[in-house]
Amino acid sequence: MGVLLLMAINEANNLLYALAFLLLSVLGMATLQTALALRGLRLTALEAPPVHAGDTGLLSIRVDAGPRARHGLRLSLAAQAPGPVAAAQPVDDLPAGGSVVLSLHWPAGTRGWQSLPGLQVETTQPLGLARARLRQAAPLQRLVWPRPADAGPQRAAAARARQAAGGQDFSGLSSWQVGDSPRRLHWRAWARGGPPMVKRFDGEAGAEAVRLDWQSVGGDAEQRLSLLTRRLLDIDAARQPWLLQLPGSAPVQGPGSAARLRALARLALHRPAAGRDGAEPA
Incomplete structure (x- = not known):
């Protein structure tokens, strides 16, 4: 368009002037309409179930259209956490006053509470000549459990327990x-x-609980939590009783889904005191 306007000035051609200003008007109106396409749109983060560190979980987002219909939107995270890049979700047709719930892939970072980086929606409607972007903070956190150690020798105890149960x-x-x-x-x-x-x-009711504590595994703090997570998952899957005892916290007994979730949360939020090799000081 700049080249067209320069030609019009050099040639003193009224037709070129008219064409240049017409294109400029179309671009201005397209930019305005694209900006208005996001006005009144509302994004709400609903839930993000816990996942293990290094995995990618799902984040549920509700998109409310507001007073006008929406077309050609793309919903994504405003900033990516460490991990694979999550793909944007398209919202092609959303009627006025309507809403839709979408799921975004949210890569997990380190264990503990992880805050949502924010939400972003963008569009190039109606003509594709301009791009508008709306970013919105979302006060949502997700619990990230420790990453389980690789399966291997840690499953030996659980396998023996399953064999014993089978012979009762x-x-x-x-x-x-x-x-x-x-x-x-x-x-x-x-x-x-x-x-x-x-x-x-x-013998099931009186079976001795497998004790999972800080001293039953070796390594630094994160390695111990990873090994305890693996042992917890394997033993609980075998439906054998277990007892998790971390320094400075109350014990958790299982098996059962509710007890397993409490134990994983305890492992995710544990903050060991500084000591040699990450162990608790004596």
Whole structure:
């Protein structure tokens, strides 16, 4: 357009002047309309379930159109945390007054609480000649659990526990509870219309809990937390009793999904005192 205006000046050509100013007017109107395309739009961060460090979890976002219809929007995180770049989510057609819930991939950083970097929505509507961007802070945090150590020798105890459980004598049936293995469901009783029941074996109630504490693993602070996380997940998956005891905090007993979540949160938020090799000072 600048070249066209320069030609009009050099040639003193009124037709070129008219064409240059027409294009300038179209660009100005397109810029204004693109900016108005985001006016009144509202973004709300809903939830972000916990994940392990180094993984990528999902973040739920609600987009409210407000008083006008929206077209050609792209929703993304305003700033990327360390990790893979998350792709933007398109919002093609959103009617006036409508809303939609989308999921964004949010890479996890180190263990502990992670704050949402903010939300960003952009558009080039209606003509694609200009780009408008709206950034909005979102007061949302996600809990990041320690990254489990690689599977290997840490699963030996859990495997032995599963083998031992498999060799126990059948003792009866009990009501199904959240976390019970589907392999122990008594399918025949359920098929007859009764409540879900699970098989129980001798020795389960009195089985000694596997103790998970700071001194049962080696390495620095993060290595210990990683190893404890791996052992916790493996032993809980085997439905064997366990007891997690970290220095300076109350013990957590399992198995069970609720106990496992409490234990993972305790591991994620643990702050060991400075000492040799990350251990607690004596």
